[in-house]
Amino acid sequence: xxxxxxxxxxNLFLVYKCALxxxxxxxxxKTISLWGQSLCRQFSLMxxxxxKLSYYLHPLLRWSKPGVHPxxxxxxxxxxxxxxxxxxxxxxxxxxxWAGFTPGQHLxxxxxxxxxxxxxxxxxxxxxxxxxxxKQIRISCRIQxxxxxxxALAAGIATLPHLSISDAMGDFxxxxxxxxxxxxxxxxxxxxxxxxxxxxxxxxxxxxxxxVVLFYCxxxxxxxxxxxxxxxxxxxxxxxxxxxIETQQTGRLNLVQQLQDRTNFSVHKAHYYxxxxxxxxxxxxxxxxxxxxxxxxxHTELFGLPVAASEGPVKQALMIQQGKVISVEAAxxxxxxxxxxxxxxxxxxxxRIGVCYQCVCQKKSGQVLNLRTGQISGDGPEQIQLCIxxxxxxxxxxx
Amino acid sequence: MRLTxxxxxxxxxELDQVxxxxxNQLGDKEARYIRRMLLxxxxxxxxxxxxxxxxxxxxxxxxxxxxxxxxxxxxxxMEIGHNVLHGQYDWMxxxxxxxxxxEWDIACDAGSWKRTHNFEHHTYTNIIGKDRDFGYGLxxxxxxxxxxxxxxxxxxxxxxLSTLFQWGVSYHELAGERVFFGKKKPDRIxxxxxxxxxxxxxxxxARQLFKDYVFFPLIAGPMWLWVLAGNLLANMIRNLWxxxxxxxxxxxxxxxxxxxxxxxxxxxGHWYYRQILGSSNFTGPRWxxxxxxxxxxxxxxxxxxxxxxxxxxxxxxxxxAIAKKYGIAYNSGSFLxxxxxxxxxxxxxxxxxxxATRA
Numbered sequence: 001x002x003x004x005x006x007x008x009x010x011n012l013f014l015v016y017k018c019a020l021x022x023x024x025x026x027x028x029x030k031t032i033s034l035w036g037q038s039l040c041r042q043f044s045l046m047x048x049x050x051x052k053l054s055y056y057l058h059p060l061l062r063w064s065k066p067g068v069h070p071x072x073x074x075x076x077x078x079x080x081x082x083x084x085x086x087x088x089x090x091x092x093x094x095x096x097x098w099a100g101f102t103p104g105q106h107l108x109x110x111x112x113x114x115x116x117x118x119x120x121x122x123x124x125x126x127x128x129x130x131x132x133x134x135k136q137i138r139i140s141c142r143i144q145x146x147x148x149x150x151x152a153l154a155a156g157i158a159t160l161p162h163l164s165i166s167d168a169m170g171d172f173x174x175x176x177x178x179x180x181x182x183x184x185x186x187x188x189x190x191x192x193x194x195x196x197x198x199x200x201x202x203x204x205x206x207x208x209x210x211x212v213v214l215f216y217c218x219x220x221x222x223x224x225x226x227x228x229x230x231x232x233x234x235x236x237x238x239x240x241x242x243x244x245i246e247t248q249q250t251g252r253l254n255l256v257q258q259l260q261d262r263t264n265f266s267v268h269k270a271h272y273y274x275x276x277x278x279x280x281x282x283x284x285x286x287x288x289x290x291x292x293x294x295x296x297x298x299h300t301e302l303f304g305l306p307v308a309a310s311e312g313p314v315k316q317a318l319m320i321q322q323g324k325v326i327s328v329e330a331a332x333x334x335x336x337x338x339x340x341x342x343x344x345x346x347x348x349x350x351x352r353i354g355v356c357y358q359c360v361c362q363k364k365s366g367q368v369l370n371l372r373t374g375q376i377s378g379d380g381p382e383q384i385q386l387c388i389x390x391x392x393x394x395x396x397x398x399x
Numbered sequence: 400m401r402l403t404x405x406x407x408x409x410x411x412x413e414l415d416q417v418x419x420x421x422x423n424q425l426g427d428k429e430a431r432y433i434r435r436m437l438l439x440x441x442x443x444x445x446x447x448x449x450x451x452x453x454x455x456x457x458x459x460x461x462x463x464x465x466x467x468x469x470x471x472x473x474x475x476x477m478e479i480g481h482n483v484l485h486g487q488y489d490w491m492x493x494x495x496x497x498x499x500x501x502e503w504d505i506a507c508d509a510g511s512w513k514r515t516h517n518f519e520h521h522t523y524t525n526i527i528g529k530d531r532d533f534g535y536g537l538x539x540x541x542x543x544x545x546x547x548x549x550x551x552x553x554x555x556x557x558x559x560l561s562t563l564f565q566w567g568v569s570y571h572e573l574a575g576e577r578v579f580f581g582k583k584k585p586d587r588i589x590x591x592x593x594x595x596x597x598x599x600x601x602x603x604x605a606r607q608l609f610k611d612y613v614f615f616p617l618i619a620g621p622m623w624l625w626v627l628a629g630n631l632l633a634n635m636i637r638n639l640w641x642x643x644x645x646x647x648x649x650x651x652x653x654x655x656x657x658x659x660x661x662x663x664x665x666x667x668g669h670w671y672y673r674q675i676l677g678s679s680n681f682t683g684p685r686w687x688x689x690x691x692x693x694x695x696x697x698x699x700x701x702x703x704x705x706x707x708x709x710x711x712x713x714x715x716x717x718x719x720a721i722a723k724k725y726g727i728a729y730n731s732g733s734f735l736x737x738x739x740x741x742x743x744x745x746x747x748x749x750x751x752x753x754x755a756t757r758a
Contacts, residue, residue, distance in 0.1 A: 115430025
């Protein structure tokens with residue numbers, strides 16, 4: 001609420017918004033909008049040396065909501081429940097400035113752990129109705145034995161009052177009904193915690209018109225989250241077919257075989273939603289493409305970190321400089337700064353020994369190895385020192 | 400040089416251990432501390448500006464307002480700004496406290512500060528000809544420099560510099576790059592174009608001037624003159640305080656200087672050795688250390704510039720013991736004693752000659 005007011009940054013913002021409405025023409029309104037934004041920024045810089053007034057007032061506002069990240073929306077933890085012994089569901093009530101979501105989307109969740117902000121992305125696992133009726137959403141997290149975020153969340157969930165959440169993101173959402181032919185059907189494949197966005201989609205369908213089959217792959221039934229709810233839905237809804245694959249007993253799912261065995265089913269007349277570990281999603285989409293399924297009909301969402309190697313092949317670092325993307329070959333153990341310079345880039349630098357912090361820049365994704373400490377970073381967005389970081393996986397870096 | 404390469408490498412590993420002892424334990428305590436500082440700074444800045452306007456009730460409120468605004472500016476520049484810009488709190492991953500995004504309430508642009516202070520001064524500490532912070536190109540503080548006539552009145556220069564310190568700091572890089580005057584030095588590599596330097600200098604300076612001397616006086620209405628004078632006074636108090644703290648950390652009697660030849664291809668151990676000899680500490684109560692941004696522990700700061708500053712006091716006894724073990728002078732004393740030697744040093748080198756301070 002407070003943040004929402006602050007974003008408005010006095011009446012300046014309102015003035016240019018009015019001008020925007022009056023002008024009507026897009027090119028003019030765009031110019032005025034940019035001009036207004038830059039004016040707000042300059043005003044805030046002048047007054048408090050911060051790009052936004054909310055950054056300046058954040059320490060005061062944090063008094064009532066400790067641990068809330070200034071860039072994100074705060075969300076009150078309403079309740080939590082263990083779905084299985086490894087999966088924790090958390091019910092959140094976001095502040096009113098949070099814009100809502102489309103089932104299947106994910107968001108970045110940030111919490112304060114030992115003084116620092118750590119983030120991880122999760123799919124929303126609740127229905128659209130829960131948000132429209134009760135202003136709540138649910139995220140369901142598989143607790144990773146080595147995961148800093150999920151471990152901290154599991155340990156602190158009973159006492160944590162808030163989490164910070166980003167806007168909902170991603171295009172792993174159901175294709176609008178208007179775009180699907182009447183005889184088509186939907187095939188979903190979920191592996192492990194990959195069920196979360198799919199369960200959000202399924203539980204949000206209000207009017208069933210197409211047959212849906214869900215292949216839910218788990219080690220054993222005890223590890224299948226939302227199984228009771230899914231069974232209830234399949235009993236109630238004749239168009240929904242639940243296929244539980246317990247890989248411990250039956251081995252891996254042979255998707256193409258299973259689909260060919262189905263009566264009244266054509267692989268070409270279906271939309272596919274695959275969600276699970278990167279390896280699995282890639283495998284099934286390749287299989288389907290070989291069967292002649294159009295790429296546009298295959299929707300995937302990747303879960304989990306790609307397996308990272310400490311040595312061996314050269315990694316690709318995509319460096320984004322003022323909007324231009326340059327691919328840099330980063331060998332294991334070579335500082336990214338050096339790799340970038342060999343490629344003809346000239347990022348900001350200073351001491352080159354990790355002291356002066358001039359080369360700090362934003363890593364958007366991928367893991368880096370800190371050459372000074374030997375620590376391996378997380379996979380999410382964070383600031384890194386280029387001169388003492390080496391690629392540990394493929395990377396995206398904003399210079 | 401008295402220490403062998405073997406001894407220097409042992410010195411380096413001992414100091415590295417001291418550092419690791421702190422850095423491996425960073426967490427809630429440090430985060431809480433710096434956030435509390437940030438809160439104190441915000442509260443004193445806001446209340447200070449309000450109280451100044453309430454000066455029409457009694458001038459005492461105005462005086463309290465000035466003191467609070469000066470306190471806010473000092474905390475912003477020292478314990479928060481200087482330390483955050485060193486990357487001491489980058490591990491918190493907080494956009495408000497990250498070295499790459501931080502900007503402070505001083506005329507100097509943060510980017511320029513990181514180049515001249517974090518890089519130039521902290522890498523080449525007290526190497527004559529490389530570290531322009533040694534005398535700021537204005538004062539003769541050792542006999543490494545040729546005496547010039549203008550050194551005769553350098554104590555007055557020092558007083559003027561102290562009063563206008565934020566502008567000195569802000570102009571520092573432009574002076575080094577010879578943006579407006581002088582011939583460019585051939586060995587100086589600049590990473591930023593002159594036009595960008597000028598843009599940052601005038602942009603930041605104008606914003607700061609507009610805020611304190613146009614915007615706040617304007618919204619104060621009939622109290623405009625009081626607010627304008629109060630802001631001027633608060634800025635001046637901050638200038639004198641920061642300048643005094645920095646001079647007491649760098650230009651006391653026993654601070655050593657180095658030549659470029661001495662430091663060519665130096666080891667990590669020699670870098671540490673140079674940092675101990677190139678800085679000086681002063682003592683005082685806890686609140687006093689906080690007001691200096693813990694730069695009262697300048698030696699520890701120079702050894703570990705990216706260690707959260709509140710730990711300098713805790714590692715100081717260990718550093719002192721290590722310095723003693725290797726027979727390196729550890730320069731510490733009371734604030735008044737250290738300041739007296741600073742004044743003496745400025746006056747002594749106003750005249751030709753003077754003792755050699757080379758290590």
